[in-house]
Amino acid sequence: MAPQRHPVVKRRSSLLARVAGAILVTTATIGAAAVLLSERIVEGQRHQDLLRRAELVAATQADALSGPLWELDTRSVQRMIDALTARDLAIRSIAVYEVGRDTPLAQATAGAADPANRVAVERPIVLHGREGGVETVGRLRVAYSTAEVRQATLDALVPVVGLLLLSLLGAMAALGLTLNRIVLRPLRRLTQLAGVLARGDYGARMNADRADEIGVLADGFNRMAGTVQDHTRTLESRVQERTEALAATNRAIMDSINYAQLIQSSILPAPETLRAGLTEHFVLWRPRDVVSGDFYLCREVADGFVVAVADCTGHGVPGAFMTMTASAMLNNALDLLGADDPAAILAVVDHKVRAALHQEGDVRNLTDLFDNGLDLALCHIRPADGRLVYAGARIPLLIASRDGVTELRGDRRSLGYRRDPAQADAPFANRTVTLRPGQTFLLGTDGLTDQSGGERGRSFGKHRLRDALLRCGDGPLDRLKMELEDTLHRFQGEREQRDDITLFGFRVRLTDAAILPGDGSARRAA
The missing domain is CATH 3.30.450 (Beta-Lactamase)
Structure with a gap:
């Protein structure tokens, strides 16, 4: 150092x-x-x-x-x-x-x-x-x-030296007083006025009635102070005008962004939809800006309902545009294919997003250099059958039960990004989980685990999330949400939020026929 x-x-x-x-x-x-x-x-x-x-x-x-x-x-x-x-x-x-x-x-x-x-x-x-x-x-x-x-x-010089000293001292005193009155006092006054001018009082002026060099200097100072005062007033007026214009522009932009937030909120599931198929649930949705690049979905289907969490490229307004596109593509895929095969739905969303953003084929111009997409986790929950089918693109599914916390990792590829046409896409995989009472499921984007904090500025990490699930996973989900928020707040401190944060925790309402003894399990389906 x-x-x-x-x-x-x-x-x-x-x-x-x-x-x-x-x-x-x-x-x-x-x-x-x-x-x-x-x-x-x-x-x-x-x-x-x-x-x-x-x-x-x-x-x-x-x-x-x-x-x-x-x-x-x-x-x-x-x-x-x-x-x-x-x-x-x-x-x-x-x-x-x-x-x-x-x-x-x-x-x-x-x-x-x-x-x-x-x-x-x-x-x-x-x-x-x-x-x-x-x-x-x-x-x-x-x-x-x-x-x-x-x-x-020596005797003759003593009176001469005394008289000479007195004469010189008198001349020095007279010269000093004259210089102080004619030159030094006006210069001190000019120095004081320069300090006043430097502190922002541009109305300071000096008497310029003298016709000598001091008068010329005082007149030059007064003209300089007047010029600075005029320029300052003009600059302040222009700054005020620009500030008002920028404030108006900012209000218009924020009004648009706030309205965009309302539009984005409209694509998120309503509380009654969440309560219809879930015993308990909580949503921790924290956009880094006003609008978010994350979204979540809970939709009823014929044999149950679908839960999804997505993390799109970017955050703020660009990320919000991506969420609108991705949400539309996901709902369209569900309408076309149904919810029985989450892996197939991921593949369809991958193709549709790539086609909509013109990210297929070779790069032909500067616009093609942009590469956008999303990470997505999709769960098809069938309470009557007592099972949950999960497929994920880089977003894992965490399951908390009496046996601890289990993580089902998603496939290591995202959706919508540009790919080499010569390479075939690896298929996504479905994973089936048998539903048991007391299970808590958690889907979340990487905004939480990547958030920096602590004394050394390290990431929040998965171990803190797992610890919170172990402590509160078997209690009310509202308490789990409060525990996660408190842990994140203490860890983050005064550091800025790095990315959008989305956590969707839920428990499934099982039918009597689906409640079977035994421990929960997860198996891989083709």
């Missing part, structure tokens, strides 16, 4: 959420880019300021150091650069060199050495004479730390 697949349910996301997410990502990207660009600009400006500051300090200090350096007053030079280092915390090192020497005359350092985060400025130390002369007496090297630049940059 294949695993059951469940439909995949797609989660719906709000358009507003998706638009807000897109705006948020865009805003964050733009903000990050603006902050990085501002950082580069501010850091560059702070770096230039630091260079100008370093050059100014170096120029001022170089003028102050020219005299002591000329006099080679190392102590004074050291005091001056130490004082400068103490005043300006951004200075990391100061070195004073004599002209032509790489070894500093004096130097001062502050903080750890980190050449990557430093900027150095060199300035020549020039001595100005009284007479306007200029002489270079050394050089000054000042190294500043750029950590101040980084901190100054």
Whole structure:
């Protein structure tokens, strides 16, 4: 058994959420880019300021150091650069060199050495004479730390970033509210109206006063809803007309079928005919449709009466047509031959049905492809002689007595169906049964035994029919009928009836001369 697949349910996301997410990502990207660009600009400006500051300090200090350096007053030079280092915390090192020497005359350092985060400025130390002369007496090297630049940059960016974030959040909020009012709210309304339209309310409409794309969309929705409403009304009107026409046609057909049922019922034996020669009887006649393809017969003849049950091809109206044809042929054969030889009557009905339906000879056209006929069981009952003669075409005769249930099977051929002209028809056989008191006879079509039911949908079968005869065969036949109906109802359950069902049960009213001691018997007659 294949695993059951469940439909995949797609989660719906709000358009507003998706638009807000897109705006948020865009805003964050733009903000990050603006902050990085501002950082580069501010850091560059702070770096230039630091260079100008370093050059100014170096120029001022170089003028102050020219005299002591000329006099080679190392102590004074050291005091001056130490004082400068103490005043300006951004200075990391100061070195004073004599002209032509790489070894500093004096130097001062502050903080750890980190050449990557430093900027150095060199300035020549020039001595100005009284007479306007200029002489270079050394050089000054000042190294500043750029950590101040980084901190100054961060301090300058904090208000900028705050203002930028506030601006972006305000712009995002304003844009979201605007989109919600102008775009998303009309789209939600359109979605709600589409759901209303899908539930069958075709009068839903949307305001289409706007001149933008939303207005065009709303106008298109309204025109679509109007078209659907017009088509639905037209379709409903046409469906109503067709329904009324079909109802009228169905009433006419059912009236015809019900009238056909009355006609078919007229060929069945009247209750007084059944009571005339039978001590007890019951008939379980259940057409699958209104009319049936089965029929039964009980007819008085000179030395007794005839009982027959037939199952024609098809059911419903086609089967009913066949019952009218077969019943007429059977009565005609009885009128011509009498009831003494049931086997001969079966042969005559076989020939007459085949001739009436043009089912003799080779197939010449499409109409000849149809092959119809019937199964038939015929009993000639002679109460005065105390015997019953049975002949059957596929329909058996069941006999219930004190000894159990006996089945006389019919010949294994049906009546009326097309046959090979080169093959001779096998004769039907008569079987004679000696009548005894308490015997119950049952003729039935295969509609009962072939009916499906139970948990596994199997057929009713003959064993259930036999069990009912064993339980109730010696009691009143009305009780046997109720037992069979109840058993069939419980077995069938909710399943549909497959075929027409006919059961004819009877007991023979024997004359005093015909009541003899002994058990019933059945013998074969030529």
